[in-house]
Amino acid sequence: MKHSANLFKTSSTGIVTSVFNYKLFTVIYFALLLLIISGLKNNTYSQNTRLNYLESQNSTEVKIQNDINTDSFYPAALEEKHKAAMESGNETESIRLHSEMESYLNSKNLIIPVPDNEIRFEKYGRSNSGTDWLVSDNTVYSGPVKSLPSYHKQIDMKCGEDSVLYTAVNEQENAALYKGKVSFYKSSDNGNSWNIFAAIYASNSAYITNISMLVESRSNMHKDSTRIILFYTKAGSNNNDLSTLSFISFRVNGTSIISGELAAAGAGKEFSHISSVSDGAYYSNGTYFGVVCTESNYAYTSTQGFKIFKTANWGSSWSSSSFTTGYNDFYPSADFFQGSPSQIFIAVERRPAAGPKELVLLRTNWNLSSSFTEQQISDANIEKPCLTIQKNATPDTMMITAINNGQAVYYGSRTSGTIWYGYNLSNTLANNFKFTHCYSSPYGSPPFTAIYSTQDGDSINIRRGAVGALGEIFFKVNGNISDPNINPVCAFTFGHETNLSSFIYGGVNSQNVYFDQDGFKWLLIGASIQGLYNPAVNKHNIDDTVSVIFRNSVSPYEIVDSVKTVLDSSLLIWDYYAKKVNRNYGYYLVLKHRNSIETWSMSPVFINSSSFYNYDFSTSSNKAYGNNLIQTDNSPVMYSLYSGDVNQDGTIDLTDGSLIDNEAFNFASGYLPADLNGDGVVDLADAVFADNNSFNFVSKITP
Structure with missing residues (x-):
């Protein structure tokens, strides 16, 4: 980036000549390419041929507006120190550094949000929680959805770091009750069931016209630290004239609400499209987040530039x-x-003038800076x-989907982002597609998923894979006709060895929001850990991680699939989505815990993708191979995995007892394998479990 900036800024004759020659060569190259494309336009291509053709369309940075590395509002090093203080939990230092950061800002660039009095927050009570895709799509929301031809972002979906799916729905106004309402739904079972947990209501004079949502967690150890951040535009009518840009942030348990207006569009203007952005993939407590928006005229024919808002203290300021590019730029998508x-x-x-x-x-x-660079990736009528x-x-890897x-x-x-290659998302030259959406995962495989929908809403198609190898196309995975004005949204569900694709879409005639998910087999597993289980309250002392492993039913019992997840201390169950297992084929379920005996299911289990399979190790000793469980409660009856295998060698013996004794002698504390009761x-309380089980020669039992 710096080299490119210096190249275009230099006044050296030799460099200018070189740049001129390069531009001349580029013009000739693309002119020839255009002629080739024109000659091939009426031909039909297979998917691979089309991909090879598009692969030649690469670009490098072509225009530098300013040197963005030297024009920030405050030093980058100061921001790094602030993040380090937040991540370490040093609140005093983080507050001091944040004040220093704000001292660099003038009053125009510093916003202390005033609560949005036109918005009312409502918390809802807690609800009960055959093919490659679901036979019928699940309903997230039943009712009318906002549908505006010029504003396509009316629904959004994200997977939180807690592996829960969250969806926001901008509902159609109800003249008798409200002009604007956004409802929030979550699913902890990968979309099989959805529960509303919050909603915001606008006053009778405010219409909500665009939404963009983030889901961020301040601490992965505390589920209730997960926050929903919704950015929305609000106006006196659905035409969005004189709109304002606002936000609301709240914990998923409905507490710690922060809201406010960030900006109001100028006379004759509106905030036409918004896109939220966050660095939360790299930080927890030190997460910064913000939003990018365009400001356009009422007729939506010209834009007046971009506005960016960012918070470094979770929304308090x-x-x-x-900045203005000098062009009419629409539909910003930020990351x-x-x-x-x-x-x-x-x-x-x-949209150039011509x-x-x-x-x-x-x-x-x-x-933040008032400077920017720009790079033309394609001039092939992209929308x-x-x-x-x-x-x-x-x-270094990124993707842009488009029409x-x-x-x-x-x-x-x-x-x-220095060099880009173009590919066909579909395998047809049909020109009846209207929307696309893409999503990526920081870990696991596949890394990318993308969807595209037809103009009439009849077909939503999806792919998942890597850049340049996006994988097979799953055609028309939607079970209902989608609304032609609402952009479908795709996502991955995390917490699994394989990333699972899913998407939501608005139903035809602006009715309902539906969800569909990648084909997999759902297993609900119940289990208890001897040391963690407290019979007085019928729950574990703490949430803790457990690994579940699928093994083939015949020797040598190879591992087919596995996942490490959190066993809820109250429910003593967790759900598991097996991506790599085959239907109607038996697999042993194996549970592994950091200080417990590895435990196998009594016999192979068979899972059918069209139904839920429940396997509860805690109900009887005969749920484990060799009856290798201990009864830890009579009412209700509870069987648990044996605790005490501290070194995980498959046997509870004197070696484990010695490890516990040594830790106890040194007054060790924290999240340790020797802490059996959590x-x-x-x-001594931990040593008792290990000593008793060692006396009884407890060890793992396998086929």
């Missing part, structure tokens, strides 16, 4: 920046890029882009 410096990438649909629409990638500093960046340690003359396409980069301290 905000910094803002704005966070971790680097030096970290940046916001924004994919936009550019010629086809272009796909352009804008970049600006994450610690409604969606950007996702895979947020791993080296975030190209009615066809579904995607562009991929494995070089941190009270955070290693002492």
